Amino acid sequence: MLKVGVIGVGSISEYHIRPYLEHEEAELAALCDIHKERLQEKGRRFNVQKLYTDYRDLVKDPEIDAVSICTWNNSHAEIAIAALEAGKHVLVEKPLSRTMEEAVKVAEAVKKSGKILQVGFVRRHASNVKVLKKFIDHGDLGEIYYAKASCIRRLGNPGGWFSDSERSGGGPLIDLGVHMIDLCWYLMGKPKPASVSGSTYRRLGNRAHIENLSFYKAADYDEKRNTVEDLANGYIRFENGATLYVDVSYTLHAKEEAVTASIYGEKGGAEIEPKLLIVTERHNTILNMAPQIDHPEFDFQEAFYHEIDHFVQSCLGREKPLSPVEDGVEIMRILTALYESARSGREVVLS
Numbered sequence: 001m002l003k004v005g006v007i008g009v010g011s012i013s014e015y016h017i018r019p020y021l022e023h024e025e026a027e028l029a030a031l032c033d034i035h036k037e038r039l040q041e042k043g044r045r046f047n048v049q050k051l052y053t054d055y056r057d058l059v060k061d062p063e064i065d066a067v068s069i070c071t072w073n074n075s076h077a078e079i080a081i082a083a084l085e086a087g088k089h090v091l092v093e094k095p096l097s098r099t100m101e102e103a104v105k106v107a108e109a110v111k112k113s114g115k116i117l118q119v120g121f122v123r124r125h126a127s128n129v130k131v132l133k134k135f136i137d138h139g140d141l142g143e144i145y146y147a148k149a150s151c152i153r154r155l156g157n158p159g160g161w162f163s164d165s166e167r168s169g170g171g172p173l174i175d176l177g178v179h180m181i182d183l184c185w186y187l188m189g190k191p192k193p194a195s196v197s198g199s200t201y202r203r204l205g206n207r208a209h210i211e212n213l214s215f216y217k218a219a220d221y222d223e224k225r226n227t228v229e230d231l232a233n234g235y236i237r238f239e240n241g242a243t244l245y246v247d248v249s250y251t252l253h254a255k256e257e258a259v260t261a262s263i264y265g266e267k268g269g270a271e272i273e274p275k276l277l278i279v280t281e282r283h284n285t286i287l288n289m290a291p292q293i294d295h296p297e298f299d300f301q302e303a304f305y306h307e308i309d310h311f312v313q314s315c316l317g318r319e320k321p322l323s324p325v326e327d328g329v330e331i332m333r334i335l336t337a338l339y340e341s342a343r344s345g346r347e348v349v350l351s
């Protein structure tokens, strides 16, 4: 039985807590949050007795084998390193850290500890992505040379820590772009990035004045502080010649919310968002093939159940982590280079 502690019990934590509670080989043994009332409420709701307000006390607990880190981005690295040094396995929410320096330190701590660290790239665990990966691994798409991903919120700055760059490290690029870039990069076979060019814009603010339209908000919503971009785009070249184009927003004068992600190879292409579709040709005819699966669209909850089960199996030594720390570092390299390119107005060369 793997005994787990969840650190940070805000919005996303429930997607970790429930799969642990329902897992036959895991036990949710402790919770931690700096927000005392929220911690106690979650403790009562999920019947967890061990409640810590300081993560240092939780990682010292000899009963705990592993932790899920669901805190603000600025504490991911610090908590991950402390947990690894205390001999715990770690599942850390995306992004791995707030900066590249922190990411490298986490990677060093993983190496030293010999423990498992899984980065919360939850989209890799979605069943539509698993199906597509099988087709890719069997060569059905050939070499993938182009990908394009977009996650546009017309109104969706979550406020609170998300919009405070000190705590988040940035806006939609580090928050939403991290998923879109990782998804494409993973399906492209994780090519080495060669250079990036990006732009960020802060033209609309958080538009907290908009009425009659609801949107996702952080657990401690506060619209007063907003130091992050509201739109970002990027163009990434890889050493193998492949390229990826991405754009993401917290707010934009767009007609509606839209998430799209496509990859294109020499033998076939695929749309992952909004819905899995595989494109190819046979006998001089183009085919758009719709896989008949339970979840052709991204099922958020199901992906988290798969992610947590994979983490538990990895900690028990039965599986190899699908998203190891090196992948988190590589994605941080791309994200921080895109921000650097946006600041300087120049392309950033990575290799």
Ligand SMILES: NC(=O)c1ccc[n+]([C@@H]2O[C@H](COP(=O)([O-])OP(=O)(O)OC[C@H]3O[C@@H](n4cnc5c(N)ncnc54)[C@H](O)[C@@H]3O)[C@@H](O)[C@H]2O)c1
Pocket (backbone or CB within 6 Å): 007, 008, 009, 010, 011, 012, 013, 032, 033, 034, 035, 038, 053, 055, 070, 071, 072, 073, 075, 093, 094, 095, 120, 122, 160, 161, 175, 218, 219, 220
């Ligand atoms: N995988 C996904 O799709 C997904 C979706 C949403 C959020 N996230 C990630 O999950 C993390 C949390 O996001 P959220 O939406 O739950 O935020 P949230 O604000 O709702 O919750 C964060 C919680 O962490 C607590 N906290 C902050 N610093 C802490 C510390 N040092 N020690 C203990 N507790 C601390 C806060 O008090 C709060 O209760 C972020 O890194 C975010 O990027 C991932």
